[in-house]
Amino acid sequence: MFKKVLIAEDHESVSISVQKTLTELGIVYDNSNYVYYCDDAINRIKKAINDKNPYELLITDLSFEDDTPQLIKSGVELIKAIKLIQPTIKILVFSIENRLEIAKALIKDLDIDAFVPKARHDAKDMKLAIESILKNNKYLSPNLKQTSSVENPHQFSxxxxxxxxxxxxxxxxxxxxxxxxxxxxxxxxxxxxxxxxxxxxxxxxxxxxxxxxxxxxxxxxx
Amino acid sequence: MFKKVLIAEDHESVSISVQKTLTELGIVYDNSNYVYYCDDAINRIKKAINDKNPYELLITDLSFEDDTPQLIKSGVELIKAIKLIQPTIKILVFSIENRLEIAKALIKDLDIDAFVPKARHDAKDMKLAIESILKNNKYLSPNLKQTSSVENPHQFSxxxxxxxxxxxxxxxxxxxxxxxxxxxxxxxxxxxxxxxxxxxxxxxxxxxxxxxxxxxxxxxxx
DNA sequence: CTTCGCTTTACGGTTTCCCGTAAGGAATGT
DNA sequence: ACATTCCTTACGGGAAACCGTAAAGCGAAG
Missing domain, CATH: 1.10.10 (Arc Repressor Mutant, subunit A)
Structure with missing residues (x-):
C-alpha cells in the first residue's frame, strides 16, 4: 500500500473524508499531508523530493476557489506542474466533474491514473481506484456519465x-x-x-x- | 446538544465528513441517521414521528443527482415537505451554493435555520452553525459571497x-x-x-x- | 364630478434578426 | 481542363424587436 499520499482539496469536509478513507485503507497517514491550495501542494511535492522522501500518490480536486492569489489556480495546472518535477507520481483526480469524456481526456492528455467523480458512492469508489493504481492500472470510475448523444445531439465547436x-x-x-x-x-x-x-x-x-x-x-x- | 440528527446528502464523502463533525460535537450518533435520497429522508422523518422520537435537526444538501426515480428531487422540495409534517424541526442547509442572496431567500421563504456553503473551512463552519441553531438563532455563514450592489444596481422584481x-x-x-x-x-x-x-x-x-x-x-x- | 399625475397601452417607423434562394469559391476526383 | 460537391457569401423579403410619441386608463385629491 502507499505510504505517502498528498491530498489537494479546498473543501475541508471533502478533505476530511478522503483522509478517513486513506486511514481505512491502512495507509499510514500522519494527518498533515493535505493542503487547501495548489501552491501549497506543489511546495510540498518539491520539499518531499528534496528530503528524498517523495510522495507516491496525489489526490487532487480540479477546481479551487481563488479566495487568495495563487500561482496555480486549477487542478489541471497543478498536475501539469507536478508532472514536470516528478513524472512518476501517481495521480488520482477527485472532482465534481462527472463527464466521461472529460475524464478520458485527462487520462490521455495529462496521463493521470484515476478519475473518481464526487457522487453517491464516491468513498467506496475511491478505494477501488487506489487499489487499481497500486496495480499500475488506470481507473475510470463506473459512475462517470456518458453524455448521451440523444440529449446533446450537437457537439459544440x-x-x-x-x-x-x-x-x-x-x-x-x-x-x-x-x-x-x-x-x-x-x-x-x-x-x-x-x-x-x-x-x-x-x-x-x-x-x-x-x-x-x-x-x-x-x-x-x- | 442535539441527540437526533438526520443527514440528507447524496455524496458519500461529504456525508462521512458531516457524520464525523457531528461525532466531534458530541452528538450521539448511531451511524445510521444518514440517507442518500430525499425520499428516504422524508420516510425517516415520518417514522421517527410515529415512533415518538422525532428528529431535532436535519442537515441537507440542495441538489441531488437523480439516478433513480424519486418523488422528491431537490433539497428545497424536501424542506417544504418536511415543514408540512414537522414544522418545528431545525434545518441546516449544506450546499455548494455560496451566494448570500440565495441563502437569505431560503431563510426568509422556507424558514431554514442555517446555511453553510461547501467551501474551504466548511467543517468548522458547520460546527458554528449547529451551535448557533442550538441557541435558536439563524446562522448565515460568513463565507457566503455577496453579489455586490455596485455591480447589481437593479432590484429584480x-x-x-x-x-x-x-x-x-x-x-x-x-x-x-x-x-x-x-x-x-x-x-x-x-x-x-x-x-x-x-x-x-x-x-x-x-x-x-x-x-x-x-x-x-x-x-x-x- | 373634475383635474392632475402616473401607469399602462396603442401605434408607427426604424433596426435587427431570420430564413430561403442563388451566386461565388475552393478542394477533390475524373 | 472540367465537373462535382461542399462550403461560404450576398441578397431580399418578411418577422420580430426596439424606441419614441401619443392616447387611454385609473387612482388620489380637490
Missing part, C-alpha cells in the same frame, strides 16, 4: 462557442463578422453565422438565442 | 423574473402578453414589457437580452 460567447457578451449579431475577420476566424460572413446558429437551435429544438445561451451556460459550454 | 424566465425558455417577446394576461399578471401589454426590459438593460449597461439572461443566470436571479 470552438467556432460555435466563440459566436455564442460574443452574443452572451452583448455583441449584436450583425457586428460579429467584423470581429471574426479581425481575429482570422473563418467563416466570418453574417450568413454563415446565421446558418450556424439556426442549425444549432434546430438540432437542439430551440427557437431563440436566449434559450441557446441558457443551455450553454447550464451545460458549462461557455 | 418577481415581474422582471417572470418575463426574463419566459424569454430564457424560448418564448417570443410578442407572445408574452398572452401569457401574462392568462396568469393575471399586470401590466401585460407588449409595450410595458418592452419598456421594462429596456429599462433594466439601460440600468445594467446591457444592450441585448442575451446579456441580461447570462447576468441573471450567473447571479442566481433566475
Amino acid at each position: 470552438n467556432y460555435d462557442k466563440t459566436i455564442i460567447s460574443l452574443l452572451a457578451n452583448g455583441m449584436p449579431q450583425k457586428d460579429i463578422p467584423f470581429y471574426l475577420e479581425k481575429n482570422n476566424i473563418k467563416p466570418s460572413g453574417l450568413s454563415s453565422i446565421e446558418k450556424r446558429l439556426s442549425h444549432i437551435k434546430e438540432v437542439q429544438g430551440f427557437t431563440k438565442n436566449e434559450q441557446l445561451i441558457v443551455f450553454c451556460k447550464d451545460g458549462g459550454i461557455i | 418577481n415581474y422582471d423574473k417572470t418575463i426574463i424566465s419566459l424569454l430564457a425558455n424560448g418564448m417570443p417577446q410578442k407572445d408574452i402578453p398572452f401569457y401574462l394576461e392568462k396568469n393575471n399578471i399586470k401590466p401585460s401589454g407588449l409595450s410595458s414589457i418592452e419598456k421594462r426590459l429596456s429599462h433594466i438593460k439601460e440600468v445594467q449597461g446591457f444592450t441585448k437580452n442575451e446579456q441580461l439572461i447570462v447576468f441573471c443566470k450567473d447571479g442566481g436571479i433566475i
Whole structure:
C-alpha cells in the first residue's frame, strides 16, 4: 500500500473524508499531508523530493476557489506542474466533474491514473481506484456519465462557442463578422453565422438565442 | 446538544465528513441517521414521528443527482415537505451554493435555520452553525459571497423574473402578453414589457437580452 | 364630478434578426 | 481542363424587436 499520499482539496469536509478513507485503507497517514491550495501542494511535492522522501500518490480536486492569489489556480495546472518535477507520481483526480469524456481526456492528455467523480458512492469508489493504481492500472470510475448523444445531439465547436460567447457578451449579431475577420476566424460572413446558429437551435429544438445561451451556460459550454 | 440528527446528502464523502463533525460535537450518533435520497429522508422523518422520537435537526444538501426515480428531487422540495409534517424541526442547509442572496431567500421563504456553503473551512463552519441553531438563532455563514450592489444596481422584481424566465425558455417577446394576461399578471401589454426590459438593460449597461439572461443566470436571479 | 399625475397601452417607423434562394469559391476526383 | 460537391457569401423579403410619441386608463385629491 502507499505510504505517502498528498491530498489537494479546498473543501475541508471533502478533505476530511478522503483522509478517513486513506486511514481505512491502512495507509499510514500522519494527518498533515493535505493542503487547501495548489501552491501549497506543489511546495510540498518539491520539499518531499528534496528530503528524498517523495510522495507516491496525489489526490487532487480540479477546481479551487481563488479566495487568495495563487500561482496555480486549477487542478489541471497543478498536475501539469507536478508532472514536470516528478513524472512518476501517481495521480488520482477527485472532482465534481462527472463527464466521461472529460475524464478520458485527462487520462490521455495529462496521463493521470484515476478519475473518481464526487457522487453517491464516491468513498467506496475511491478505494477501488487506489487499489487499481497500486496495480499500475488506470481507473475510470463506473459512475462517470456518458453524455448521451440523444440529449446533446450537437457537439459544440470552438467556432460555435466563440459566436455564442460574443452574443452572451452583448455583441449584436450583425457586428460579429467584423470581429471574426479581425481575429482570422473563418467563416466570418453574417450568413454563415446565421446558418450556424439556426442549425444549432434546430438540432437542439430551440427557437431563440436566449434559450441557446441558457443551455450553454447550464451545460458549462461557455 | 442535539441527540437526533438526520443527514440528507447524496455524496458519500461529504456525508462521512458531516457524520464525523457531528461525532466531534458530541452528538450521539448511531451511524445510521444518514440517507442518500430525499425520499428516504422524508420516510425517516415520518417514522421517527410515529415512533415518538422525532428528529431535532436535519442537515441537507440542495441538489441531488437523480439516478433513480424519486418523488422528491431537490433539497428545497424536501424542506417544504418536511415543514408540512414537522414544522418545528431545525434545518441546516449544506450546499455548494455560496451566494448570500440565495441563502437569505431560503431563510426568509422556507424558514431554514442555517446555511453553510461547501467551501474551504466548511467543517468548522458547520460546527458554528449547529451551535448557533442550538441557541435558536439563524446562522448565515460568513463565507457566503455577496453579489455586490455596485455591480447589481437593479432590484429584480418577481415581474422582471417572470418575463426574463419566459424569454430564457424560448418564448417570443410578442407572445408574452398572452401569457401574462392568462396568469393575471399586470401590466401585460407588449409595450410595458418592452419598456421594462429596456429599462433594466439601460440600468445594467446591457444592450441585448442575451446579456441580461447570462447576468441573471450567473447571479442566481433566475 | 373634475383635474392632475402616473401607469399602462396603442401605434408607427426604424433596426435587427431570420430564413430561403442563388451566386461565388475552393478542394477533390475524373 | 472540367465537373462535382461542399462550403461560404450576398441578397431580399418578411418577422420580430426596439424606441419614441401619443392616447387611454385609473387612482388620489380637490
